[in-house]
Amino acid sequence: MDSRFTRRAIVRAILLGMASSTLTACGGGGSGSAPPSTPPSPAPSPNQPDDPETPEEPECPPEETAGAQPPRGLHASWTDDPHTTRTLTWFTDGTTDPGTRVQYGPITGDADSCSLTTAAFPFEVTGAAHETYGVEALTHVATLTGLKAGQAVRYRVGSDNGGWSPTRVFAPTRTDGFRFCHFGDHGLQDASQRVLSNVETLAPDFFIVAGDLSYANGDQPVWDRYFDMLEPLAARVPVMTCPGNHENKDGGGQGYRSRVSQPGKGMYYGFDYNRVHFFFSTGGSLLTDLSSTTELLVELAAMEKDLAEAWRRRRDGEIDFIVFVQHYTLWTNCEGRDPANFALVAVEEQILLRYDVDLVLVGHDHVFERSHPMAYGKQSDNGYVQVTQGGGGQSLYDLIEDPADWAAVSRVCHGFTVVDVEERRIRARSYAVSDEDGNLYPEGEEILLDEFTLAPRVTAPTGITPFSTREQRPARSLAELDVDLNAMLKHTLQRNLTHDMNEMH
Numbered sequence: 001m002d003s004r005f006t007r008r009a010i011v012r013a014i015l016l017g018m019a020s021s022t023l024t025a026c027g028g029g030g031s032g033s034a035p036p037s038t039p040p041s042p043a044p045s046p047n048q049p050d051d052p053e054t055p056e057e058p059e060c061p062p063e064e065t066a067g068a069q070p071p072r073g074l075h076a077s078w079t080d081d082p083h084t085t086r087t088l089t090w091f092t093d094g095t096t097d098p099g100t101r102v103q104y105g106p107i108t109g110d111a112d113s114c115s116l117t118t119a120a121f122p123f124e125v126t127g128a129a130h131e132t133y134g135v136e137a138l139t140h141v142a143t144l145t146g147l148k149a150g151q152a153v154r155y156r157v158g159s160d161n162g163g164w165s166p167t168r169v170f171a172p173t174r175t176d177g178f179r180f181c182h183f184g185d186h187g188l189q190d191a192s193q194r195v196l197s198n199v200e201t202l203a204p205d206f207f208i209v210a211g212d213l214s215y216a217n218g219d220q221p222v223w224d225r226y227f228d229m230l231e232p233l234a235a236r237v238p239v240m241t242c243p244g245n246h247e248n249k250d251g252g253g254q255g256y257r258s259r260v261s262q263p264g265k266g267m268y269y270g271f272d273y274n275r276v277h278f279f280f281s282t283g284g285s286l287l288t289d290l291s292s293t294t295e296l297l298v299e300l301a302a303m304e305k306d307l308a309e310a311w312r313r314r315r316d317g318e319i320d321f322i323v324f325v326q327h328y329t330l331w332t333n334c335e336g337r338d339p340a341n342f343a344l345v346a347v348e349e350q351i352l353l354r355y356d357v358d359l360v361l362v363g364h365d366h367v368f369e370r371s372h373p374m375a376y377g378k379q380s381d382n383g384y385v386q387v388t389q390g391g392g393g394q395s396l397y398d399l400i401e402d403p404a405d406w407a408a409v410s411r412v413c414h415g416f417t418v419v420d421v422e423e424r425r426i427r428a429r430s431y432a433v434s435d436e437d438g439n440l441y442p443e444g445e446e447i448l449l450d451e452f453t454l455a456p457r458v459t460a461p462t463g464i465t466p467f468s469t470r471e472q473r474p475a476r477s478l479a480e481l482d483v484d485l486n487a488m489l490k491h492t493l494q495r496n497l498t499h500d501m502n503e504m505h
């Protein structure tokens with residue numbers, strides 16, 4: 001451990017990181033708007049101009065990063081424990097592997113702030129490279145381990161031959177409350193950038209892109225530009241993703257698979273973040289032919305098993321909430337989009353409702369909707385709340401004239417949702433960054449569209465409520481589900497091939 005970092009240097013780095021990204025007024029010009037009330041977690045960024053309040057600090061010398069194959073498109077995620085590991089993914093041009101190294105160390109101790117970028121790194125890990133789909137480039141992946149809660153980490157990626165990234169800083173992971181942001185259908189538009197800059201301002205612990213990431217639509221270099229756009233945020237804040245139908249247009253998902261690093265095999269996965277369990281699903285997005293139908297069945301069985309176990313752990317007071325993420329809406333009031341695939345939704349709802357999933361986060365329909373607690377297309381007190389945040393940046397869709405009554409809010413706009421989990425309560429706020437024609441609001445005048453809270457179904461960690469005394473609900477085999485699986489697979493295939501594969505925006 002390097003002992004040359006002062007507390008002052010850390011605070012300075014944190015303040016500098018926040019100074020460039022203070023959300024002054026989310027919706028300052030609109031009714032119901034409000035800035036975030038929870039202080040952002042630190043998201044420091046080294047090598048920024050001197051803080052006027054600390055003029056005596058020396059200007060830091062430039063970092064030596066030069067090389068023939070510099071890292072680009074750097075983004076963080078986790079493929080293992082969210083609190084003690086970080087997986088870093090980046091790209092280099094050409095097919096020669098210059099090396100996959102990460103140098104890192106905790107930020108602590110005594111020293112001037114320039115040491116953030118100039119001091120030797122105490123630790124190093126070596127990863128591996130593989131071909132990036134569709135371009136002459138390599139994807140590099142390496143995982144840092146042994147990180148400690150409450151401790152910021154500085155790092156750089158690359159190699160002596162290829163060159164190094166600038167030093168980046170991870171904010172400390174938190175073990176109690178946390179914040180994450182959610183949007184889908186991102187792309188490379190002005191609205192996509194605006195959503196990102198707002199998310200950066202809110203300094204979440206991680207952010208979710210719920211499918212339809214780059215809209216490369218077969219043009220693979222678009223992915224390079226996408227991750228270049230993401231890097232300033234995603235090199236500091238982990239990004240967790242699921243594939244959408246547009247990921248299917250790049251070699252049946254190969255473009256996506258070769259560029260992101262997520263838990264498991266990267267397509268569907270579960271993890272706990274503090275006292276919240278998440279399950280990310282493909283929603284059948286990558287089903288392209290009959291030979292791939294087995295993958296969806298395996299995934300649905302895994303989802304059943306994962307959520308059954310999460311239900312048991314929540315009953316026993318180990319966690320508070322269960323959140324499900326996928327690209328496709330279960331229910332929608334988007335014009336011409338409902339039902340997208342009722343057969344698959346019927347299967348998913350049987351699972352989500354059996355295990356009392358609290359929150360469903362989706363995209364796909366380029367609108368914003370938030371449901372009341374619902375089940376089977378109707379309001380239901382014990383159901384889940386669905387948040388459709390498909391306005392991440394791509395062109396907007398229309399809503400039907402008369403939205404179904406499960407919808408609490410339905411709006412056409414670009415935007416994002418920020419979720420705070422504090423003191424065993426979920427508080428979600430959704431912001432619009434544009435009007436219904438896609439015209440961006442002035443920066444700092446984004447509008448708060450919606451806010452809701454969720455209380456845990458099990459009211460005490462000790463599990464003393466009637467709800468928590470329920471019998472275990474064991475995971476079922478797919479054969480036990482009340483559904484024609486063949487019809488479901490056929491319908492999902494049909495959805496992907498006829499509707500979504502023709503959608504280019």
Ligand SMILES: [Fe+2]
Pocket residue numbers: 185212364365366394505
């Ligand atoms: Fe989309």
Ligand SMILES: [Fe+2]
Pocket residue numbers: 212244245246327363364365
């Ligand atoms: Fe989509």
